[in-house]
Amino acid sequence: MWKDLDMDVERFDKMRLMLGEIFEKTYLSQKNRPAGMAYFDNMIAELHGGRIKELLAAKEEGRPVIGTFCVYIPEEIVLAAGGVCVGLCGGSQGSVPDAEKILPRNICPMVKSAFGFKAGRICPYFQVLDFVYGETTCDAKKKTWEILDEMVPTHVMEIPQMKNQTDQEMWLAEVKAFKTKVESFSGKEVTIEDMRRATRTMNNKRKALQRLNTLRHTNPTPISGKDVLLIEQIAFYDEPIRFAREVNELCDELEKRIADNVAIPSKNAARIMVAGVPMALPNWKLHNLVEGAGAVIVNEESCIGTRYYKDLMDENAEDMETILQNLTSRYMQIDCSCFTPNNERIDQVLREYKESGAQGIIHYSLQFCHTYNIEEIRIRQACEREGIPYMFIESDYSPEDVGQLQTRVEAFLEQIGE
Numbered sequence: 001m002w003k004d005l006d007m008d009v010e011r012f013d014k015m016r017l018m019l020g021e022i023f024e025k026t027y028l029s030q031k032n033r034p035a036g037m038a039y040f041d042n043m044i045a046e047l048h049g050g051r052i053k054e055l056l057a058a059k060e061e062g063r064p065v066i067g068t069f070c071v072y073i074p075e076e077i078v079l080a081a082g083g084v085c086v087g088l089c090g091g092s093q094g095s096v097p098d099a100e101k102i103l104p105r106n107i108c109p110m111v112k113s114a115f116g117f118k119a120g121r122i123c124p125y126f127q128v129l130d131f132v133y134g135e136t137t138c139d140a141k142k143k144t145w146e147i148l149d150e151m152v153p154t155h156v157m158e159i160p161q162m163k164n165q166t167d168q169e170m171w172l173a174e175v176k177a178f179k180t181k182v183e184s185f186s187g188k189e190v191t192i193e194d195m196r197r198a199t200r201t202m203n204n205k206r207k208a209l210q211r212l213n214t215l216r217h218t219n220p221t222p223i224s225g226k227d228v229l230l231i232e233q234i235a236f237y238d239e240p241i242r243f244a245r246e247v248n249e250l251c252d253e254l255e256k257r258i259a260d261n262v263a264i265p266s267k268n269a270a271r272i273m274v275a276g277v278p279m280a281l282p283n284w285k286l287h288n289l290v291e292g293a294g295a296v297i298v299n300e301e302s303c304i305g306t307r308y309y310k311d312l313m314d315e316n317a318e319d320m321e322t323i324l325q326n327l328t329s330r331y332m333q334i335d336c337s338c339f340t341p342n343n344e345r346i347d348q349v350l351r352e353y354k355e356s357g358a359q360g361i362i363h364y365s366l367q368f369c370h371t372y373n374i375e376e377i378r379i380r381q382a383c384e385r386e387g388i389p390y391m392f393i394e395s396d397y398s399p400e401d402v403g404q405l406q407t408r409v410e411a412f413l414e415q416i417g418e
């Protein structure tokens with residue numbers, strides 16, 4: 001199968017082996033995990049197996065498989081057309097050198113990692129998909145799409161930078177253009193019933209993740225932050241109906257754990273909320289550090305986190321124009337730092353801090369991400385105003401800064417414990 005997909009099989013095998021070892025060390029070594037995590041562990045074991053076969057089967061049925069990098073691409077439309085939306089990974093140091101042969105070194109590691117997976121032919125998802133739909137959120141991404149297009153068909157959706165009336169109109173036009181593109185590829189015109197069904201599916205998936213996030217806010221928390229992060233990462237490539245069912249089954253178990261007072265990890269662990277850039281699979285660096293130091297992460301204000309699932313939308317619109325307008329409004333609520341002004345995000349961070357019962361915030365940013373690195377100033381000011389213990393971490397995917405970060409995290413946890 002890998003040869004047919006034109007993979008660099010030798011390097012891919014090495015990467016799979018490495019991922020397996022890191023996963024075992026980071027995840028399987030945790031004590032007293034919920035039994036329901038077995039499904040998600042298996043999704044990682046089958047990351048390069050079962051799910052790829054499902055995508056190939058979808059293609060054989062003529063259903064489009066579309067790769068994305070951002071939560072602004074409306075999955076509802078892909079689902080309505082019978083297609084599959086795959087959030088492409090960009091969380092590994094392993095693919096960065098492949099990217100640096102072509103791209104500048106001083107850009108975001110997430111962009112480099114994702115691009116490197118394609119350039120090195122070491123990600124089967126990239127090899128399976130029909131086309132990529134990128135966006136104009138940040139400069140690193142939008143200029144990379146031009147180069148990526150030489151390797152895989154890459155379309156680009158223009159994302160507004162402000163939220164005025166004219167921006168909303170432009171965004172609605174972009175959503176409609178996306179629908180047309182997906183329809184012309186699948187050869188299927190999306191009906192209002194298709195859109196309602198897809199909206200229900202996505203709402204159910206987002207509701208399941210909301211439920212999980214609410215349950216983990218319980219003090220003491222019944223599940224580790226690492227495990228929730230893993231589920232949030234798997235949300236981007238699993239089949240959505242099955243995924244929602246599994247998350248809900250896990251939530252049933254967590255409710256029982258809460259009733260039985262089963263806590264993870266220890267009852268006195270410091271509770272930390274993370275805010276900032278998304279942590280794409282397999283970026284577990286910060287969670288591993290924080291939870292390795294005895295604390296627990298109880299919230300991710302991130303696109304691999306609450307920004308992905310906090311907003312639902314009306315499932316019962318009467319006609320296509322209304323449902324597309326609702327969709328546009330729903331997606332315009334995403335408070336990415338690429339927008340200016342972005343006051344909603346400051347309020348949202350404070351709200352999530354209160355709801356999660358956290359005792360401190362770590363703002364996590366990736367190197368060279370200008371929008372999050374600058375918006376960090378406003379988050380810090382808000383935390384100072386509210387008296388919230390706060391720490392800023394800017395990192396990449398290399399292991400080089402782990403020792404230094406560990407010292408800083410431990411000092412921060414001590415400060416919280418005082």
Ligand code: BJ8
Pocket residue numbers: 069070071072108109110111137138139140141277278303334336337338366368369370371372
């Ligand atoms: S909606 S956060 S998924 S753009 S970290 S690549 S912004 S330089 S990831 Fe994002 Fe969409 Fe916004 Fe969410 Fe650029 Fe920054 Fe890198 Fe980033």
